[in-house]
Amino acid sequence: MIKYILKRLWHSGILAIVMSLIVFFGLYVVGDPVEMLSDDEFTEQDKIELAIELGLDKPLYEQYFTYTGGMLQGDFGTSFVYNRPVLDLIMERLPATLEISLLAMVIGLGIGIPLGIFSGIKNNSRASKIISFFTTVGYSTPNFWQAIILIMVFAVFLQWLPASGRGLTNSMFGIEWAWLSLNGLQHMALPAINLAIYKICMQQRLAKSGTQEILYQEYMTFARAKGITRNRIIRRHLLRNILIPIVTITGLEVGGLIAFSTVTETIFSWPGIGKLLLDSIHMIDRPVVVAYLILITLMFVFINFVVDVMYAFLDPRIRHQK
Amino acid sequence: MNNTPLLKINNLTVTYPLNSEGSDVLKALDNTSLKVNSGQIIGIVGESGAGKSTIGKAILGLLDPPAKLVSGEIIFLGNSLVGLSEAQFESLRGNQIGYIYQNPMTALNPVLTIGEQVIEAIEANTDMRGKNAREYAIQLLERADVSFAEDRLQKYPHQLSGGLCQRIVFAIAIAAKPKLIIADEPTTALDVTVQQSVLQTLIKLSQQEQIAIILITHDIGVIAETCDYVYVLRYGKHVEQDATNRVLQRPTQDYTRSLMASVPLIEKRLHRFALNEEDNLEDISTGLHYLQEKQTTQDSTNKPILEARNLSKIFITPSSLFKAKQLFTAVKDVSFTVRRGETVGIVGESGSGKSTIGRMILGLEDITEGSVIYRGKDLKLITDSTEHRAHCLSMQCIFQDPYSSLNPRMTAGENITYGLQVHKMIGSSDAKSLAQELMALVGLQREDAEKLPHAFSGGERQRIGIARALSYRPDFIFCDEPTSALDVSVQANLLNLLKDLQEKFSLTLLFVSHDLAVIRQMCDRVIVMKEGEALEYDSNENIFERPKHKYTRSLLEAMPKFKGLAQT
Structure with a gap:
């Protein structure tokens, strides 16, 4: 177990180094931060001074080692654009993204799995066909288009929910959260639903195919032959077995939501981390982009580890593997 | 002792549709009847496709669509079981009639412990709950000759051997003291040394608890050792029924006779199996x-x-x-x-x-x-x-599974000579005629070399596998x-x-x-x-x-x- 964790850490370390190399040199090719930061009034001399101030006058490999050296001591550098520590910037915005991502995932699992089990069991019923039709549509229409429809219906015509911003926030553990107030929750609703639509559709399909596979296993028939009621068979014998593939996908999806809900955050002006990433790439704010992507890499590694543990928890065959 | 049988099946017919309109059907059971007295062990014997398992499923209402019970009666303790609702069947299953599956490893849910699965059956069919149910579960396992019963409750199916799992399935089946157990190939998936003792446990339980058993199997040896009375089925049709000794020793029907001749004997080595083969020896x-x-x-x-x-x-x-x-x-x-x-x-x-x-x-x-x-x-x-x-x-090989050992997208002939052609040991025109010759040699039709593997039965596919091995000389x-x-x-x-x-x-x-x-x-x-x-x-x-x-x-x-x- 300890050996396994050490191996995992070693792998994630390599991954983080590769990631930093790709991003660091990749951004260098994209453009010069000095040009992005300077306005028309800047003279050549000003630009050189700015470059020296940001450390951009040194050779690239030296810049890389200075930056990564700092990172090893917990210093993720200072943003070129905001002139503030990168870590502060990220930590300011991460909670906003976390709360809508997790809410979206809860909605996705809570609605998608029951729908999937239902349509798996009643495969040939009309209701199942209707559900599958809608999830196919939800799965295949673009996310931004769904967002615009949501805004039109709920914010413009019905005027039930706000379409942009994060609303009121309250402090908990020294971090500002929106979900602690009704106003904040209202603001969260549309972006979270927007993210959730896709998840509902996917979970429905996963749960449906899982259900149909498990339903015809002999232990399901044997459970019926034991005289156990249908509801109990679904709760105990079916659910746990279909959760095994669902956990894997959900793990990856949570990571994806946190890291890349950029489009939704942009449309709803949600001050999350996705928007920060987009702005930073635009401005070639290298420290922010590199630090962000390394953090995301580590997060994925961590999520995968959690998935492995849950997997073993759900499936005893993995726990006792020979 | 009254003379009404425990279970009586009259003229049962079950069909599977062969096309989507249902106009063409396969009769899995065709007008089949049988009778079980309480405490009796009867055997149903037949080869694959004989409809043996369908009988068991029909009794318990476990026939899944598209299977359809077309006609016939199933009378258990004087009540008809045809057309009961799912809820009525639920109170019958486990409680009055137990069921034992062929493969114990797939009959038990892999993600639940043995204890959860045994206790769940107890709680579904008796008044016992909690601690009582757990104690009863231990007793049941002990009765089914499971050693270290208490420890085994914490285990998962994959941690135990197939024989132990089957004993646990027995324990589940007898939990509510049913009158009848349907045992569908209960020992087929087990090793021979385990088979014997598992079978003995089953017989012991049936005698102790006065449970009648319908033993469904293709294994004539198992029938010979356990059953008083046997039914022989073929393609869903009744072939022969009588006391076990008479059916095995002096069968009256041709099919039964050739079935008995096919059973490999352990007592003496024969030159060949005495089958009535029509040797259509053509020019090979x-x-x-x-x-x-x-x-x-x-x-x-x-x-x-x-x-x-x-x-x-x-x-x-x-x-x-x-x-x-x-x-x-x-x-x-x-x-x-x-x-x-x-x-x-x-x-x-x-x-x-x-x-x-x-x-x-x-x-x-x-x-x-x-x-x-x-x-x-x-x-x-x-x-x-x-x-x-x-x-x-x-050096060549003939594989165990005739279904996965042939390439499904190549014709039988191509399957036979593909390797030779890859190694340039034969030209493509010679390959074709050689494939046909080899097909004839292993007792298949020359023309069938053009057919794809799915058109052949398991035995025929294995013959193609033999022809392929022979092609390398x-x-x-x-x-x-x-x-x-x-x-x-x-x-x-x-x-x-x-x-x-x-x-x-x-x-x-x-x-x-x-x-x-x-x-x-x-x-x-x-x-x-x-x-x-x-x-x-x-x-x-x-x-x-x-x-x-x-x-x-x-x-x-x-x-x-x-x-x-x-x-x-």
């Missing part, structure tokens, strides 16, 4: 010529063609999240020789390493230690790749359980074919099987294996008539005894 001279051409260049028989010296195989399982790296010794220091023209058998239970030996000889598995001397040369030491390939190609053929996926009558046909081919072309075979009776019929010399070790290596007669090792004796004793047809 080209095929014969092709194979015999090689024969003339061969050395005389009786010289060792293959020698295995101190073979060992160790598998290494890599470390994972919860387990360190592990070594598993599959084969331990096994030596034997195979002489030209003879059949050497390897027999053992699952996990004894018997297939691994063959795979090492063929080079499909690396040899951890030891060497294989083939045609006088150590295969490991041959450096010339052309020579090495020639040796390898002259092999000096040595490894037969890896070639008949264990087949019905007994198909098996008898196939074994007869192998014997004929061996006689004609003096083939050398290494024959692996878990079935002692098949080995008895097929092999000249026999290796008995257990847990990777060769315990005994001797002639057929010595192994079966004068076994030296006590494991061999226990294997022989465990075999279900079937006396065979009375000689008339």
Whole structure:
């Protein structure tokens, strides 16, 4: 177990180094931060001074080692654009993204799995066909288009929910959260639903195919032959077995939501981390982009580890593997 | 004692639609009747497709659509079971009628503990709850001869052996003291030494608890040992019914007679199975010529063609999240020789390493230690790749599973000669005619070489597999359980074919099987294996008539005894 964790850490370390190399040199090719930061009034001399101030006058490999050296001591550098520590910037915005991502995932699992089990069991019923039709549509229409429809219906015509911003926030553990107030929750609703639509559709399909596979296993028939009621068979014998593939996908999806809900955050002006990433790439704010992507890499590694543990928890065959 | 039977089935017909409109149907059961008295053990015997399992499912209302109960009556304790609601069936299942599945490993849910699964059955069918239910579960397991019953409640199915799992399934089945148990092939998935004791437990339980049993099986030996009365089914139709002894010894129907003749005997070695085969011997001279051409260049028989010296195989399982790296010794220091023209058998239970030996000889598995001397040369030491390939190609294999061993997208003919063409041993026009000749040689129609594998039955596919092996004019053929996926009558046909081919072309075979009776019929010399070790290596007669090792004796004793047809 300890050996396994050490191996995992070693792998994630390599991954983080590769990631930093790709991003660091990749951004260098994209453009010069000095040009992005300077306005028309800047003279050549000003630009050189700015470059020296940001450390951009040194050779690239030296810049890389200075930056990564700092990172090893917990210093993720200072943003070129905001002139503030990168870590502060990220930590300011991460909670906003976390709360809508997790809410979206809860909605996705809570609605998608029951729908999937239902349509798996009643495969040939009309209701199942209707559900599958809608999830196919939800799965295949673009996310931004769904967002615009949501805004039109709920914010413009019905005027039930706000379409942009994060609303009121309250402090908990020294971090500002929106979900602690009704106003904040209202603001969260549309972006979270927007993210959730896709998840509902996917979970429905996963749960449906899982259900149909498990339903015809002999232990399901044997459970019926034991005289156990249908509801109990679904709760105990079916659910746990279909959760095994669902956990894997959900793990990856949570990571994806946190890291890349950029489009939704942009449309709803949600001050999350996705928007920060987009702005930073635009401005070639290298420290922010590199630090962000390394953090995301580590997060994925961590999520995968959690998935492995849950997997073993759900499936005893993995726990006792020979 | 009243005379009304416990269960009575009258003229039951169950169909499966063959097309979407349902105009064309397959009759899984066709006008079948049977009767069970309380406490009685009856057998239903038949080959695959006979509708045996359908009867069991129909009784319990477990027929899933599209299967349809068309007509007939099922009367249990005076009440009709046809057309009951799911809720009514739920109160009947487990409570009045228990069910035992063929494969205990798939009948138990892999993610729930044994305790959860036993207790759930108790709570569903009795008033016991909580601690009482748990104590009763322990009692039940003990009654089903499960040792360390209390500890076993915490285990998961995959941590226990197949035999133990089946005993647990028994415990679940008897939880509510049902009047009747339907046992669908209860021992088929188990090793022979386990089969015997599991079967005894089942009989003991039925006597103790006064439970009637319907035993569904294809294994005539099992029927002979357990049942008072037997029904023979074929294609859903009733063939014959009578007291077990009479059906087995003096069958009145042709089908039953040929079925009995197909059962391989352990008492004596026969030259062939006495089947009524219509030998449609057409002209197969080209095929014969092709194979015999090689024969003339061969050395005389009786010289060792293959020698295995101190073979060992160790598998290494890599470390994972919860387990360190592990070594598993599959084969331990096994030596034997195979002489030209003879059949050497390897027999053992699952996990004894018997297939691994063959795979090492063929080079499909690396040899951890030891060497294989083939045609006088150590295969490991041959450096010339052309020579090495020639040796390898002259060793062929007949696989266990006829369904996965043929490429489904190639015709039968292409499957047979594909390898030859890849190795440029034959041109494409010759390949076609050779494939047809070989098809005829193994008893199939020449024209059928154009058909795809799915058009053939399991037995026919296995014949194609034999033709493919023969196409290389092999000096040595490894037969890896070639008949264990087949019905007994198909098996008898196939074994007869192998014997004929061996006689004609003096083939050398290494024959692996878990079935002692098949080995008895097929092999000249026999290796008995257990847990990777060769315990005994001797002639057929010595192994079966004068076994030296006590494991061999226990294997022989465990075999279900079937006396065979009375000689008339």
